[in-house]
Amino acid sequence: MTETMFTYINEEYETNKSVLKNRKKNLNEFIKLTKNKKYDEWVVLATGSSANAVECAKYYVEKILKINIEMKMPFVFSNYSTSIN
Incomplete structure (x- = not known):
């Protein structure tokens, strides 16, 4: 059977459970x-739907954990970043 988007939509309920x-x-x-560690900032590497999920959760997680979350694209991070600020 060839999977389609509808295949995954039908599996979503069980996957989420x-x-x-x-x-x-x-x-x-x-x-x-x-x-046992105190973090002020998290750097999350994400693209596509994962980046969208980070954006959706970012402000809630920042508020609850009292941290700053920065999202970076993996390609840009690995090729152009020298460190995590």
Whole structure:
């Protein structure tokens, strides 16, 4: 069978349920890495729909965690950035 956009739309409900159900397990390593550290800023590398998701969540996460989030394009970051500011 050839997948189409409709295939993935039909899978969205179950996929979202799975993401929510497994969120603690999926975030466990991230929580361990950040638990005892204080960060002022996160740099997120993203393009396309991932960049859109970052933009959607950015202000909420900044407010809740009291941090600044900067989004960069991976190609631009890897080829033109010398460091994370």
